[in-house]
Amino acid sequence: MTILTEPFSFEFFRQGLIASLLVGALCGMLGVYVILRRMSYIGHGLSHSVFGGAVIGYVASLNFYVAAGLWGFFSALLINATARRRKIGADAAIGIITTASFAIGVALISKTRSFTRNFEAALFGNILGVTTTDLIVVTVVTLGVAAFILLFYKRLLFMTFDPEVAPIYGINIGVVDSLFALAMAATIVASINVVGVTLIAATLVIPSTTARLLTDSFARMLVVSTVIGAVAGVVGMYVSYWFDISSGATIVLLEAAAFAVTLFVTTVARRRPSWADQPIAPLARDRPADDLG
Amino acid sequence: MSVAPRADPLEPLVRFDHVTCGYDGEPAIRDLDLSIAGGAFVGIVGPSGAGKTTILRAIVGAVPRVQGTVTVGGEAVTSRSMPAVGWVPQLETVDWQFPATVREVVLMGAWSQRRWQAWATRSERQRVDRLLDRLGIGGLADRHIRELSGGQQQRVFLARAMIGDPALLLLDEPTSGVDLKTRDDILHLLADLNGEGMTIVLTTHELNTVAAHLPWVVCVNGRLIAEGDPDEIFTSDVLGRTYGADLRVVRQDGIVLIADAAPHRLRDALRHRHDGFEHAHHEHEGRDHTHSDAGGGPRP
Numbered sequence: 001m002t003i004l005t006e007p008f009s010f011e012f013f014r015q016g017l018i019a020s021l022l023v024g025a026l027c028g029m030l031g032v033y034v035i036l037r038r039m040s041y042i043g044h045g046l047s048h049s050v051f052g053g054a055v056i057g058y059v060a061s062l063n064f065y066v067a068a069g070l071w072g073f074f075s076a077l078l079i080n081a082t083a084r085r086r087k088i089g090a091d092a093a094i095g096i097i098t099t100a101s102f103a104i105g106v107a108l109i110s111k112t113r114s115f116t117r118n119f120e121a122a123l124f125g126n127i128l129g130v131t132t133t134d135l136i137v138v139t140v141v142t143l144g145v146a147a148f149i150l151l152f153y154k155r156l157l158f159m160t161f162d163p164e165v166a167p168i169y170g171i172n173i174g175v176v177d178s179l180f181a182l183a184m185a186a187t188i189v190a191s192i193n194v195v196g197v198t199l200i201a202a203t204l205v206i207p208s209t210t211a212r213l214l215t216d217s218f219a220r221m222l223v224v225s226t227v228i229g230a231v232a233g234v235v236g237m238y239v240s241y242w243f244d245i246s247s248g249a250t251i252v253l254l255e256a257a258a259f260a261v262t263l264f265v266t267t268v269a270r271r272r273p274s275w276a277d278q279p280i281a282p283l284a285r286d287r288p289a290d291d292l293g
Numbered sequence: 294m295s296v297a298p299r300a301d302p303l304e305p306l307v308r309f310d311h312v313t314c315g316y317d318g319e320p321a322i323r324d325l326d327l328s329i330a331g332g333a334f335v336g337i338v339g340p341s342g343a344g345k346t347t348i349l350r351a352i353v354g355a356v357p358r359v360q361g362t363v364t365v366g367g368e369a370v371t372s373r374s375m376p377a378v379g380w381v382p383q384l385e386t387v388d389w390q391f392p393a394t395v396r397e398v399v400l401m402g403a404w405s406q407r408r409w410q411a412w413a414t415r416s417e418r419q420r421v422d423r424l425l426d427r428l429g430i431g432g433l434a435d436r437h438i439r440e441l442s443g444g445q446q447q448r449v450f451l452a453r454a455m456i457g458d459p460a461l462l463l464l465d466e467p468t469s470g471v472d473l474k475t476r477d478d479i480l481h482l483l484a485d486l487n488g489e490g491m492t493i494v495l496t497t498h499e500l501n502t503v504a505a506h507l508p509w510v511v512c513v514n515g516r517l518i519a520e521g522d523p524d525e526i527f528t529s530d531v532l533g534r535t536y537g538a539d540l541r542v543v544r545q546d547g548i549v550l551i552a553d554a555a556p557h558r559l560r561d562a563l564r565h566r567h568d569g570f571e572h573a574h575h576e577h578e579g580r581d582h583t584h585s586d587a588g589g590g591p592r593p
Contacts, residue, residue: 036391153411154404161391161401168353168380170405212392216437219412221392 007241016127016194019138020233020247023194024203026142028229029149030187031208032222033180036160041091042079044201045098047188049075051122051197052101055108065137065189072185075101080181125196125248127237134193141190145183149222152176157218194233195248203229206255213259213266228258304367306331306461306492307352312361314351320358321347323516329494331460334487336507337496340536343514345496349463352494353378365461379454381464384446384471389439395449396421396434402453424452428482444475448482462486464495468503476502500527500551524549 007013034043053071057064075097082093109119121129149156155176159166167173191200211225236251243250305328315321321344329335337345350356351363354370362369365376379402399421400413407414413421425431428448433441438449447467454462467483468476480503487493497503504510505523512518512526512535519531527549532540539554 150411151409154401154408157393157397158401158404161388161393161398162382164386165380165382168350168355168375169402170375216392216439217394217435218392218397 003242004238007238012128012130013237013241015130015132015135016247017234017237019130019135019194020127020237020251021230022138022142022233023191024207024229024231024233024236024251025226026138026145026187026229027191027195027200027203028207028211028225028227029222030145030183031204031206031229032211032218032225033149033156033160034184034204035208035212039184040201040205042076042094043184043188043204045079045094046072046076046184047192047197047200049098049101050185050188050192052103052105054122054192055105059108059112068189068192069185071101072189073182076181076185077178080177121196122192123197124246125192125194125199127194127240127247130193138190138194141186145187148179148183152179156180161218195251199248199252202252203232203255206252206259207232210255210259210262213262228255232258305329306333306366307494308364309348309351310362310364312351312359312363314356314359314361315344315347316357321356321515322351322513325361325513325517327511327517327520329492331492332487332490333492333494334483334508335494336504336510337494337513338498338500338504338510338535339513339518340498340538343535345498345513346465348511348513349380349465349494349496352376352461352463353380376461377457377459378461378463379451379457379459381447381450381454381462381467383466383469384443384450385469387438387446387450391438393438394435395425395430395438395441395452398438398449399424399434399452399456402456405457420456421452424456428452428455442475443471444478447471447475447479451482461492461494464493466497467495468497468499480506500532501549505549505551527551 007017031043034040050068050072053075054064054068056062056071057067060067078097079090079094082088082097120126155166155171158169159171159173159176163173187204188200191203195203207228208221208225210228211221214224215221232251232254236254237247239245239254240247240250307327307329309325309327312325312327313320313323314325321342325348327348337348339345347356351359352365352370354363354372354375357372364370365378368374368376370376396413396418400417403417403420406417421434422431425434425448428451430441430445430448430452433445433449438446441449451462462483464483467479471479483493483495495503505527507523509521510523510526511520512531514535514537518535519526524547527542529540529542532538532542532551539558541552541554543550543552
């Protein structure tokens with residue numbers, strides 16, 4: 001029991017544990033839409049884009065959350081708008097916008113060379129440095145995204161499943177898409193301190209993909225993915241504490257392990273149909289094999 | 294959200310009044326005048342790109358550029374005020390790997406009732422069950438959509454279209470990409486629904502197997518070519534203008550059969566070309582014979 005309770009005497013651990021629990025659940029929840037809308041690459045790109053915004057905010061002495069959040073939101077809208085132009089593929093549009101944004105961050109850092117520690121924290125996550133402000137932001141974003149998903153559940157489901165037909169049934173795709181972009185940017189900004197720019201895409205994609213293997217129902221997939229993310233966040237925090245490994249990497253590795261196990265179990269469990277075990281009776285008109293020679 | 298009862302019984306359920314509409318670039322449909330009465334069962338036929346689906350989309354206000362007016366139940370359709378109709382998409386466009394049970398798909402059609410509430414109420418769930426029973430797929434509500442047969446899948450999307458209790462059902466190529474039995478199945482089901490008073494409009498490119506059996510067809514090719522009972526309007530002239538192709542219409546014992554003359558002409562053309570080769574070949578041999586001493590081998 002002390003294994004579980006001992007770290008609690010440290011405030012950084014208590015704050016980190018709550019943050020990783022919330023971030024795990026948040027990314028697991030939103031990740032369901034990310035993979036079903038085939039936006040994994042957008043998640044990956046957006047986190048890099050947000051990094052650029054964060055560095056600009058740092059250089060201009062703006063609040064991290066305001067700068068990174070605004071930058072991420074506008075990147076998401078810009079990606080949406082660019083991807084709609086027929087001549088440019090969505091993947092190319094994402095690549096251009098987010099990598100350029102990341103490059104701005106790198107350029108500014110190489111110019112000033114004064115905050116390598118924050119730089120590393122942003123790239124790889126630094127859960128030990130989670131402040132009370134960070135915790136409040138993570139909580140607010142998690143509650144906000146959860147409320148968005150609950151209130152827009154029917155609309156989000158319809159337009160994720162069938163974006164062509166949803167507007168015919170009266171759903172305003174533009175509004176829901178913009179809100180989704182906002183939710184995505186907020187999620188990434190809130191998660192950066194816990195898992196880092198480079199690992200956010202994994203926390204969005206792995207729990208939801210694992211959940212997809214476990215169920216064919218959308219509602220259940222949403223719940224299972226959220227739970228996997230939250231559990232990986234909590235367990236990852238402990239493993240990270242006891243083995244002294246980076247928290248972001250631990251969470252992602254745990255999720256990857258859960259995915260591997262699930263893939264194995266569901267593949268083995270998918271038994272051959274009963275007819276496959278029976279020998280195939282030759283048809284009456286088939287000639288015996290010795291006739292063929 | 295259902296279509297308001299028509300004030301004037303003579304007013305058609307759907308009316309196109311000089312409608313020119315489409316997307317960016319050339320209009321898909323020009324100057325269309327069309328009326329569809331309540332209780333009708335209408336097929337829109339025409340070649341690919343003739344504007345069949347655009348007409349369906351214009352009925353629900355989902356075409357960006359529209360001149361003229363489309364009214365449904367006496368009310369003008371705009372992108373802001375869409376009529377409540379049931380829309381059944383082409384099965385080929387559905388993502389069958391998507392994690393959704395039959396019930397989840399059907400409930401999408403009722404999203405605007407209790408739009409802020411994520412979960413379905415008990416009465417909504419019962420309504421889904423009753424509708425699935427009525428469509429002959431009761432008991433499949435909790436199955437994944439991929440596990441069903443083609444006919445069952447089509448019924449799921451019909452159920453999604455009908456859960457909002459519309460007065461009008463629109464189906465985009467409901468028989469495309471399905472096998473013969475499923476096609477018959479779907480057409481009989483639609484006929485039954487029409488018998489119960491549902492107005493049905495569908496698009497199809499299958500003249501013999503679908504359009505010829507419908508009570509009313511509309512032939513389009515960028516504009517209205519003809520409309521009426523297929524027994525009367527399916528003529529070589531009308532179909533030729535609709536498809537820009539040489540189609541022969543055979544009528545026998547009350548059955549209309551449309552045959553494409555193109556294979557016949559293709560065969561003629563091939564035969565002609567073949568004859569030409571043989572002809573050239575003989576000529577060539579003959580020339581060789583007579584002019585062998587003139588030098589100059591066979592030229593290509």
